[in-house]
Amino acid sequence: xxxxxxxxxxxxxxxxxxxxxxxxxxxxxxxxxxxxxxxxxxxxxxxxxxxxxxxxxxxxxxxxxxxxxxxxxxxxxxxxxxxxxxxxxxxxxxxxxxxxxxxxxxxxxxxxxxxxxxxxxxxxxxxxxxxxxxxxxxxxxxxxxxxxxxxxxxxxxxxxxxxxxxxxxxxxxxxxxxxxxxxxxxxxxxxxxxxxxxxxxxxxxxxxxxxxxxxxxxxxxxxxxxxxxxxxxxxxxxxxxxxxxxxxxxxxxxxxxxxxxxxxxxxxxxxxxxxxxxxxxxxxxxxxxxxxxxxxxxxxxxxxxxxxxxxxxxx
Amino acid sequence: xxxxxxxxxxxxxxxxxxxxxxxxxxxxxxxxxxxxxxxxxxxxxxxxxxxxxxxxxxxxxxxxxxxxxxxxxxxxxxxxxxxxxxxxxxxxxxxxxxxxxxxxxxxxxxxxxxxxxxxxxxxxxxxxxxxxxxxxxxxxxxxxxxxxxxxxxxxxxxxxxxxxxxxxxxxxxxxxxxxxxxxxxxxxxxxxxxxxxxxxxxxxxxxxxxxxxxxxxxxxxxxxxxxxxxxxxxxxxxxxxxxxxxxxxxxxxxxxxxxxxxxxxxxxxxxxxxxxxxxxxxxxxxxxxxxxxxxxxxxxxxxxx
Numbered sequence: 001x002x003x004x005x006x007x008x009x010x011x012x013x014x015x016x017x018x019x020x021x022x023x024x025x026x027x028x029x030x031x032x033x034x035x036x037x038x039x040x041x042x043x044x045x046x047x048x049x050x051x052x053x054x055x056x057x058x059x060x061x062x063x064x065x066x067x068x069x070x071x072x073x074x075x076x077x078x079x080x081x082x083x084x085x086x087x088x089x090x091x092x093x094x095x096x097x098x099x100x101x102x103x104x105x106x107x108x109x110x111x112x113x114x115x116x117x118x119x120x121x122x123x124x125x126x127x128x129x130x131x132x133x134x135x136x137x138x139x140x141x142x143x144x145x146x147x148x149x150x151x152x153x154x155x156x157x158x159x160x161x162x163x164x165x166x167x168x169x170x171x172x173x174x175x176x177x178x179x180x181x182x183x184x185x186x187x188x189x190x191x192x193x194x195x196x197x198x199x200x201x202x203x204x205x206x207x208x209x210x211x212x213x214x215x216x217x218x219x220x221x222x223x224x225x226x227x228x229x230x231x232x233x234x235x236x237x238x239x240x241x242x243x244x245x246x247x248x249x250x251x252x253x254x255x256x257x258x259x260x261x262x263x264x265x266x267x268x269x270x271x272x273x274x275x276x277x278x279x280x281x282x283x284x285x286x287x288x289x290x291x292x293x294x295x296x297x298x299x300x301x302x303x304x305x306x307x308x309x310x311x312x313x314x315x
Numbered sequence: 316x317x318x319x320x321x322x323x324x325x326x327x328x329x330x331x332x333x334x335x336x337x338x339x340x341x342x343x344x345x346x347x348x349x350x351x352x353x354x355x356x357x358x359x360x361x362x363x364x365x366x367x368x369x370x371x372x373x374x375x376x377x378x379x380x381x382x383x384x385x386x387x388x389x390x391x392x393x394x395x396x397x398x399x400x401x402x403x404x405x406x407x408x409x410x411x412x413x414x415x416x417x418x419x420x421x422x423x424x425x426x427x428x429x430x431x432x433x434x435x436x437x438x439x440x441x442x443x444x445x446x447x448x449x450x451x452x453x454x455x456x457x458x459x460x461x462x463x464x465x466x467x468x469x470x471x472x473x474x475x476x477x478x479x480x481x482x483x484x485x486x487x488x489x490x491x492x493x494x495x496x497x498x499x500x501x502x503x504x505x506x507x508x509x510x511x512x513x514x515x516x517x518x519x520x521x522x523x524x525x526x527x528x529x530x531x532x533x534x535x536x537x538x539x540x541x542x543x544x545x546x547x548x549x550x551x552x553x554x555x556x557x558x559x560x561x562x563x564x565x566x567x568x569x570x571x572x573x574x575x576x577x578x579x580x581x582x583x584x585x586x587x588x589x590x591x592x593x594x595x596x597x598x599x600x601x602x603x604x605x606x607x608x609x610x611x612x613x614x615x616x617x618x619x620x
């Protein structure tokens with residue numbers, strides 16, 4: 001027979017009191033933990049605020065000395081010279097040329113790989129090829145720079161004897177190969193996410209796998225594929241070490257990839273390597289260059305968003 | 316009849332094109348794989364001769380044959396320690412919040428959009444932010460601490476995304492069981508959800524650190540030196556309080572910067588040093604990725620809900 005423990009009412013009261021006391025303590029602890037976790041999550045927002053804040057603040061100092069008109073229209077960027085010019089165009093052209101070369105390499109290759117892996121390759125082949133391919137984006141970019149300067153450029157010079165040692169072609173091609181996994185993995189995910197019945201409908205009409213992929217799956221998955229392309233472009237524009245090593249550090253207003261030219265990122269590296277006094281105009285110029293870089297990616301991202309909205313397939 | 320022939324010809328042609336595409340796809344894939352192979356072979360051919368014991372125990376030097384990567388690999392390890400100790404707690408906590416606590420409101424939406432966008436921000440921009448904020452506003456100097464924090468912020472989105480994915484894979488029944496037994500939310504998270512997703516989180520952390528180890532641009536921007544012929548102060552001391560944090564404020568260099576410095580020199584002998592450094596970097600990166608792939612595979616196999 002179970003016996004009920006006889007407890008003095010006073011003791012019982014104090015027990016209840018400590019129990020409820022610790023419960024409210026526990027509740028407070030839970031609350032504190034939740035707030036700490038929220039703060040951690042907010043730190044990512046703080047990063048963005050920090051980035052935008054620093055870039056805008058330092059750029060404003062820069063634009064006190066340099067008019068925006070000069071910044072946008074002057075065709076020379078010679079900040080470190082005795083006769084300084086502050087025209088961002090040569091750096092923007094260098095950035096665009098290397099990025100376009102990179103995209104010409106990575107978009108076709110990445111898309112073909114994505115279609116191949118999702119529609120043709122068996123699951124075993126895919127399981128093996130995909131991780132190996134993704135190693136391409138894990139290689140340190142300075143190693144890619146070495147490869148571009150000392151392997152690819154000499155190779156290209158055999159085909160094109162007039163190619164200078166520093167050129168945007170070689171740097172662009174290597175950037176393109178580096179971003180293949182970004183393009184192919186995201187595109188493949190998008191293609192595989194297209195519902196099976198759409199694929200089956202196409203097969204039922206007698207289409208081959210390729211016809212299905214190009215005329216049915218590609219348009220259906222275009223929204224996701226466009227995101228992959230935009231990410232690839234962001235990577236190409238922001239790539240630094242490959243261009244700093246292989247494309248040269250001389251600002252050069254040209255659209256010819258066979259020449260060498262500094263990109264926005266290569267300029268920032270070049271200036272940072274020298275010991276610049278804090279607050280000098282050259283110091284501020286790298287922030288103005290960085291802001292330009294951010295705005296370029298932003299414009300392209302908005303473009304990609306509008307494109308996606310225009311071509312979004314709802315199924 | 317002619318119509319039928321035509322159709323058959325067309326079908327045959329379509330099928331041939333379809334088969335040819337397999338070749339095309341393999342070819343495209345092999346461009347990538349071939350580059351990777353050529354890259355490693357190129358580094359190995361140029362660099363292997365320089366990979367001696369002295370190379371790891373010597374400081375950089377004006378003479379290529381005497382130069383080594385001692386200060387560089389020590390710097391890399393110290394910076395990675397700061398990065399890991401900052402990014403992992405912060406990233407995991409943020410991931411836990413977003414998966415387990417976050418209400419569906421505008422604040423959560425902002426945090427999520429923000430994390431997605433940070434992935435597209437060029438790494439050199441993080442360097443600019445760190446230069447303006449850490450180096451000059453907070454006066455942390457061109458130090459290991461600044462470098463570690465910069466890389467931590469850079470990989471934070473990767474850690475957060477990996478944590479969220481790992482936590483999402485834990486079935487809701489586990490949470491319900493813990494809550495039904497009277498566990499509080501935090502007890503459920505700390506004793507069940509997080510331990511069960513450790514494998515996924517660890518994989519993400521290793522991938523993130525392997526990315527940070529190869530980063531060069533942001534560290535050049537915050538003013539890493541390229542020629543360092545001394546080591547930071549030792550973290551352990553003979554006298555009280557035995558632990559010294561002096562090394563945090565020390566100037567530094569890391570392996571990718573040392574490699575960049577050697578590539579930029581005109582003399583060929585320095586290029587050999589660069590190749591050797593590149594080999595060490597590649598080895599570290601590939602090993603970390605291999606460990607991550609193995610862990611992912613093992614945990615996926617072991618855990619059956």
